Amino acid sequence: MDELSINRQQLSQLRTIICVCMMGVGILSCSEKPDPQVIIDKAIKKHGGEHYDNVLIAFDFRGRHYTILKKDTWFEYTRSFEDSLGKFKDVLNNDGFYRLLNGEKFNIPDTMAAKYARSVNSVAYFAMTPFVLNDEAVKKRYVGMCSLKDQKYHKIEISFEKVGGGEDYNDVFVYWINKDTYTMDYFAYAYEVDGGGTRFREIYNRRRVGDILFTDHVNYKYTSEDTPLSHYDQLYEDNQLTKLSHINLENVTVTPAD
Numbered sequence: 001m002d003e004l005s006i007n008r009q010q011l012s013q014l015r016t017i018i019c020v021c022m023m024g025v026g027i028l029s030c031s032e033k034p035d036p037q038v039i040i041d042k043a044i045k046k047h048g049g050e051h052y053d054n055v056l057i058a059f060d061f062r063g064r065h066y067t068i069l070k071k072d073t074w075f076e077y078t079r080s081f082e083d084s085l086g087k088f089k090d091v092l093n094n095d096g097f098y099r100l101l102n103g104e105k106f107n108i109p110d111t112m113a114a115k116y117a118r119s120v121n122s123v124a125y126f127a128m129t130p131f132v133l134n135d136e137a138v139k140k141r142y143v144g145m146c147s148l149k150d151q152k153y154h155k156i157e158i159s160f161e162k163v164g165g166g167e168d169y170n171d172v173f174v175y176w177i178n179k180d181t182y183t184m185d186y187f188a189y190a191y192e193v194d195g196g197g198t199r200f201r202e203i204y205n206r207r208r209v210g211d212i213l214f215t216d217h218v219n220y221k222y223t224s225e226d227t228p229l230s231h232y233d234q235l236y237e238d239n240q241l242t243k244l245s246h247i248n249l250e251n252v253t254v255t256p257a258d
Helices: 003-031 036-047 110-128 229-237
Strands: 055-061 064-071 074-083 086-093 096-101 138-148 151-160 172-178 184-191 197-209 212-221 242-247 250-256
Touching (some): 036 151, 036 172, 055 212, 138 172, 151 229, 172 229, 184 229
Antiparallel strands (some): 151 172
């Protein structure tokens, strides 16, 4: 075999090695998942970003008045309503929960206080999503991409650390973030309190108040709670979900925190 033949053989082997390497790189590139943190950051920016800081948000929900105060590291959520006993105000902040009746501290059992605190926190949480998805106890995982109503979506799973995750740290969420607009258009969640269950929510009536994007939700359930949350998009498309209620925030106002 002459020198030219050897060189040609070596060149052929080299080309084969290069092709295999390039194929390997391509496979790795295709299998790499987007960073869920980057997607959530873009969603937060789309929905209001820095406008969530040092802000007082107020709204009405199901006949009760809520406020959300965020100022530096301090937060305070309130719920006000009136019945035959007088005017009630529930307050949840960094220091804990308490209830006022006609402006005076009203003693309630610890179990009821915990229930009321969860209720106030839940309403505030949904009103402040996706901003709250960067809390320290939040864990993010990229689930995949899907098509829903001719739109492409990133699916992000949210779970919580036990430390700092609150009483509901076992709850799990999946958010559908629009690939092009980075709006949060759907989400599903599994919860354990009050007997547990799963829900799927469709976003509608999106509007911007004080540079923050607020939304209302259509609330759905599924007969079987064993279905993974990430599959609820297909159940929704196949009309397998049962509509339960509408989650509407009314009379929304946004002002700078004092």
